[in-house]
Amino acid sequence: MADLVKFTIDGIELEAPAGTLVIEAAKKNGIEIPSFCYYEGYSLQAACRMCLVEVERMPKMQVACTLPVGPGMVVRTNTPQIQAARKGTLEFLLGNHPLDCPVCDKGGECELQDMVFRYGAGESRFTETKIHVDEQQWSPVVFYDAPRCILCFRCVRACDEGMGVGALGVINRGAVSLIAPNMQDHLNCDECGQCIDICPVGALTSGTYRYQTRPWEMEHVGTICTHCSDGCKTTLGVRHEQIMRGNNRDRSGINGEFLCVKGRYAFDFYDHAERLQTPMVRNVAGKLEPASWSKALEVVAKKFGEIKARGGRFGIVGSNHTTNEENFYLQKFARECLGTNNIDHRRTGDVTTLVDALSGTSGTLATTADLYEKKAFLIIGADLSIEHPFLAFQIRANYRHHQAHVYTVTADEVREEKTAVRAIRKPRFQEFDALPELRDALAAEPNLVILFGDSVKGEDVRKLVAFGESLGIPVSYCALVDYSNSRGAIDMGLTPELLPGYHASGTPGLNVGEMLAATDLDAFWVIGENPLENAKLSTKRPFVVVQDMFLTETAQKADVVLPSASAYEKNGTVTNGCGEVQKLKRAVSMLGTKPDLEIIGLIAKEMGFAPRMGPWLPDTVFNEIRKAVKGYDIPLPAITLGAQQTMPVNGRVGVQTNPDLVASAHENLFTSGTLGRYSKILNSVIEKRANQ
Amino acid sequence: MYNSPSPLEVQVLTRRFRLPNSHSIETYLQNDGYKAVEKALGMSQEDIINEVKASGLRGRGGAGFPTGMKWGFVPRTSPKPKYIMVNGDESEPGTCKDRLLMQYDPHQLIEGIIIAGQAVGAEQGYIYIRGEFRYLIEHMDRAIAEAYQRGFLGANIFGSGKTFHLATHSGAGAYECGEESALLESFEGKRGNPRIRPPFPAVAGAYQCPTILNNVETYCAVPSIILNGAAHFAGLGSPKNGGTRLFCLSGHVNKPGVYELPMGFNLMRMINEVGGGVRGGKKLKAVIPGGSSCPVLKADECDLAMDFDSVAAAKSMLGSGGVVVMDEDTCMVKAALRIMRFYAHESCGWCIPCREGTTWLRKLLQRFHDGMGTKSDIVLIGDLSKNMLGRTFCPLGDAAAMPTIAFVEKFRDEFEAHLDGKPCPYEKSSKLVAA
Amino acid sequence: MTFSPELEARFERFLAKYPADRKRSALIPMLIYGQDEVGSITDEFVEEIAKRVGVTPLEVREVSGFYSMLHHKPMGKYHVQVCTNISCLLTGGEELYERACHKLGLGHKQVSPDGRISLEEVECMGACSWAPAVQINYDFYHDVTPEQLDKLLDGLKAGKDPEQITEVPKVNC
Known part of the structure; x- marks a missing residue:
């Protein structure tokens, strides 16, 4: 901790660690010093000149965003001279800035508007011709309206420093300077939209949101992104039961204001034209035809009842997008009501072996915050920036702010190599061979986080943990998994061999592969997963029930299709890849659909299991989870506002799981399984990239 | 050699200039x-x-x-x-x-x-x-x-x-x-x-x-x-101003050229004795003493020792040694405009006051010189310049503001002479009239 | 993209001037000397130089757009630059520029149809004591009179190289 320095701002005596910038010291004490170019976490510019302050014994006004506090420093932020300077600078800005606020997307939440309101002049003295440049579209996501640009260079830094992409630059000189994309007239980038988000004015606008609404017409619902397993909070702007945009400007989640293209734009699968909005039942002619919910549920319950009564065989596949409550409820229904352990989901990383290998330890599972705070990182077999953009963002920020040491062992070139102290290329499954040569360097680090992909599984995970232990420094781990609740699905016992909390299930049932291979299944029930995308059931004509948002390959084979709600249409909790539990909050409702929790509950009720299953209320089910699953006994307020990490095991896991079942889909920035297929924006980005 | 030497020169840095093959x-x-x-x-x-x-x-x-x-x-x-x-x-x-x-x-x-x-x-x-x-x-x-x-x-x-x-x-x-x-x-x-x-x-x-x-x-x-x-x-040189300095005399003088003179050399003597006086026997109107960033001096301010401190005391700057001499027929609005055009062209664009200020002033001065100015524009020229002064990232903003302020303050009458659609009094055929 | 052996040798010398991990320092010299041969800062040239100094093409474009001597469209074989900044303004620079416009039928940064001559009104070129001044490519002409300008421009238009217009000699040594 740096020494504390005493100083005065506007007559208030304050203290801050040496090196603190005046603008930050003021902000922490509730004194606003306006600025455009200063942006916490990014490099200093001192370009906008809005943050000028007076400092005693300094003849000229000083820039608060580059001036560190000094002992005895006396700063004034609101003198007539300062007021005049701010007013003058805003007048300069408004000179060329178009006053098209009524149609500008940013109107109402524009920093320039706010500044002019607070510090600016009431009238304009500019009567010259403005410089006009036509608007440009740089990608399906990004539009640039140059005249509105105030050249604060936030976007350039967000892209270069924040994202490690560097797709934006400044061309020309002086008043005709422009922000420019890396491919002359278009962008080749992550399409994350951070540049748009960080733009203080309406110069960069989003292809999906522009000219759609006024910001004050929306309600803002903070929920968790349903795509990858990083667990970013996305604040959805909702108007008339329609999601207009996603962002996280209030930095309220674990991800601060970070969002990738999926979190920011790819909510748009939810209102895809092919979204299922009515149950369907296969008729005598063998065609799926619309049916009422009561009819469809009756068919399912009746058939399930018959199969159970005759001791028939169920195969149940759950999802790693559905909530913890839904997964817990599903396995409970399967095991306690249908009497089967034939339940599984797609496993994308070997979490089970990791938590087993770490049993008895604490603080050994890395949190997302750790990625910004720990000193060293070993990334094995993963293209982090592409598959886990937020985790990569954290490590990048850590490198930028704390010079974190990054080590990579990957098959191909990865973005992390640019800032790595050591980057080693090894083919998949041979990554271990690189560890001996890293040993000395890693052992010299004060602490280490190891992140590993699906090529490290089974015994390799134990070997990796043993390697970590042998370094003699604190090591924590993250098994990278694919989807928003992959981790939660395992924790909730969506496997044939493990119950919630990693207790052995006794008699293991069938895993997904075995269900597909079995020739004697009586019922195949799939919730939010698409196992028949590239596979066939070996059983001839079992009773197939599918709960999904879309008529997937699996749903096309179903006898009954039940339209389910998306993550943005329900409440509940999800657990991200780092084991952090967060709450989903319903943003919109989709007519005709029901959350999977309710659907399972209704089937159970129809079958007479309602008393056994309890109500299908997320909070009630979560209370059950708190009792049943170690580590989930967390206070509700903790996850109402934020995230809390779980460590679901502190003793050995009862059963070894088969590493062959672990395989990541290696979704990239622009793919996201079924959801990705129905996202208009992801498809348009993919198409644009293919055309170039 | 570009100009013949002046007997008043004190050649230290330039003492080899006139030797054959001086560069070898x-x-x-x-x-x-x-x-x-x-x-x-x-x-x-x-x-x-x-x-x-x-x-x-x-x-x-x-x-x-x-x-x-x-x-x-x-x-x-x-x-x-x-x-x-x-x-x-x-x-x-x-x-x-x-x-x-x-x-x-x-x-x-x-x-x-x-x-x-x-x-x-x-x-x-x-x-x-x-x-x-x-x-x-x-x-x-x-x-x-x-x-x-x-x-x-x-x-x-x-x-x-x-x-x-x-x-x-x-x-x-x-x-x-x-x-x-x-x-x-x-x-x-x-x-x-x-x-x-x-x-x-x-x-x-x-x-x-x-x-x-x-x-x-x-x-x-x-x-x-x-x-x-x-x-x-x-x-x-003079106190706290060691040595000689290469002064670049340009503009309306009879013998423009680069002269090495002791620091503190009198400006009027420089114009008259070194530079051979104002060209064509005309009257001196103004001098920019140290390159275009420096506030202009009126003729009656030019009895001045050319060292850093003396020129600063006269509220201008010795700058880079570029002494630009302007005779009585020079339009000071035009001079201000041309200098602002330069700074607007050269502003790097990094900071707002310089980038926007120089461009605004360039447009404003152009319009003003073209005869489409109003009285309030004169105030605005001064205001905008002052809004740049001391607020920009680097000295370029000041370099654009300071001479402009001086032009307006010292030659306000010339600005007023351009008002009300009047053609520039110094231009033989105003573009406005020609058009 | 290939360059002449002379330019390649020059690039090599440039790159050798700076510390091994500071190749980027050679960027601007490479752009301006390369432009003389390539004709302008073309996309292909940008890509090539980016590769050689180890930056992205965007980073090269950020730089090339900043410097006024770097052109993104080819200028004429003979690029006539007339200074109209303060010292030249006082001594007839503006008249020279207007004269050149009329004589060549070109405006600021325009190129003659045959690609031989282009015109640019430029900022101070550091010839103030010998104003008005003109540069043709990198050669200086000092104390230029309207008659001299006419001779230069007429000569260029007649297909002569500046060296052949002996009545108006360049002044750099």
């Missing part, structure tokens, strides 16, 4: 060349710096910062390499002296650079030369090659066991790169935007290493200071 290393060696550096190689770093301090030499680029003090800021014990950078980006309108120093006596510059290197323990120097001076880049390259051949540059300079390398570096057209931190950015292959200071170049300059950065003329003064002693150099 032979001529230089026959005329005290490279004696100063040999002397410096026998001196301690401290002694070299103290000598320069005592000489009263102040930066010739425009700001007039004491050179010895600047050198003293370099952390000589830093483990990082140290660099000597030479600002040969001469682009302040009205200034054309560094060109001659490089053209007629390149070895004097090289010697000054090597001495600076010895003062701080640098082993590498670069001469940043504006891209328009292509012939000078090649000229300096030849001189540098000569010095390498003689062992004055390279791995064992003058047999001292010390290393010093020197190379030229071409700019590509940007006034802003005359600002020291922008020059460093440009040198590193980036846009010529200025850097946040502190740290100053002495601590973190080229490649973030300790760096001495001075104007060509400043380095050229060093050999004489070391060879003849600080006292001699200091004695040539």
